[in-house]
Amino acid sequence: MINRLVIFGATGDLNARYLLPALTALRAAGHLDDRFTLTCAGRVDWTGEHFRSWAADQLDRHGLDSPAEARAAVADRAHYRRIDATDAADVASVVAGDGPVAFYLALPPEIFPATVAALGAANLPRGSRIVLEKPFGVDLDSAVELNRLLAGIVLEQAVFRVDHFLAMTTVQNVLGSRLANRVLEPIWNSAHIREVEIVWDESLALEGRAGYYDGTGALKDMVQNHLLQVLCLVAMEPPLSLGERDLRDRKIDVLRSVRPLTDDDVVRRTRRARYLAGRDVPAYTEEEGVDPERGTETFAEVELELDSWRWSGTTFRLRTGKALGHDRKEVAVRFRSVPHLPAGFDEEAAPNVLRFGLEPESMTLALTGVGTGAHTLAPLTLAARPTGSELPAYGRLLLDVLHGDAALSIRGDEAEESWRVLEPVMSAWSRDVVPLAGYPAGSDGPDTVRSG
Structure with missing residues (x-):
């Protein structure tokens, strides 16, 4: 199981409404322990303290199905990094560390290709996985090109094109x-x-x-x-x-x-x-x-x-x-x-x-x-x-990503x-x-x- 998750676009609606509550549900159900690390990356110039406060507020709104202890554990342990997800040097800075990483692209689809290219230049640890939200591309040609970019970085089994339905x-x-x-x-x-x-x-x-x-x-x-x-x-x-x-x-x-x-x-x-x-x-x-x-x-x-x-x-x-x-x-x-x-x-x-x-x-x-x-x-x-x-649904998908x-x-x-x-x-x-x-x-x- 992968114990490192990086969420690009972490200050957006997807993370607030679905991903953070899903991680909280995983924590409450015993699927995540203290070895799990969460890095939240975004372009907003926030401090780590401000992000954790924001995350706690979002979980109080959208994660009430999970106990307060699990909500606090996820919010308090989240690390925030201000980066440009399309910049290779910025992306490489969140890749550094031991062990494989799961990268969740909670981003507009039009910047998927640039972000994938930046990941490709970042020398990903062996066994890392890339998660992309729908829509996958904006038409057939863009989907074909995005698949080509991904195939140059990781195996198909390490690409998760998720659909929570x-x-x-x-x-x-x-x-x-x-x-x-x-x-x-x-x-x-x-x-x-x-x-x-x-x-x-x-x-x-x-x-x-x-x-x-x-x-x-x-x-x-x-x-x-x-x-x-x-x-x-x-x-x-x-x-x-x-x-x-x-x-x-x-x-x-x-x-x-x-x-x-x-x-x-x-x-x-x-x-x-x-x-x-x-x-x-x-x-x-x-x-x-x-x-x-x-x-x-x-x-x-x-x-x-x-x-x-x-x-x-x-x-x-x-x-x-x-x-x-x-x-x-x-x-x-x-x-x-x-x-x-x-x-x-x-x-x-x-x-x-x-x-x-x-x-x-x-x-x-x-x-x-x-x-x-x-x-x-x-x-x-x-x-x-x-x-x-x-x-x-997002909890099930994230668990599948972490388990491969x-x-x-x-x-x-x-x-x-x-x-x-x-x-x-x-x-x-x-x-x-x-x-x-x-x-x-x-x-x-x-x-x-x-x-x-």
């Missing part, structure tokens, strides 16, 4: 539910499943993230990584094991099976929009830090089809939006109607729907049962709440294939082949949105 309990339950239950796997195919919706609808608006979001948009922020990763777990063939090679081989098979989209397909199968003023929220173009000329979308929907024996004929709909009327974060598996309903029932049977709630975590199965009268049908819902993990388990990390070829899937959409949208619609903040979204 893969460590969420309910996302893991998608695999467990279909692969460990005989009742589901035989019907997990297009003969029985008509459509799969993977949805991350948020009532939250921009929330001060214009610096990142306006240059990214909903398609790159959510669909290209998070939602495509969930698609892989839903649609993959059963792996021989949950080890890194078997699991990731089956995931990339899914991405390679996605039918390429033409411009006509993009018009028929995608939607893009951004929110207008409403619900005490200003229009997206009036948010501080937004450039209206960029045409950044806050809502994206893409319908995909897979050219494979198992899934030919099933539609996969990936959707995300901000400033919507309500949160809806789930995987909805919609089964086909029964082939025949005996005469005498008073109405048609509604198709079954299996829902995996992503946030909050839940599982429900909508069935049809007998109603109160003879030959009547009525909806019947079976519901369960999965047992939560002792660790938050890359199963939940995205492999280099997988990252490139994800961009290939959406390149036709990005190209068509950049040419305004699909108009940028609008929807009032607090509404159900653009008129063309499908819901439920």
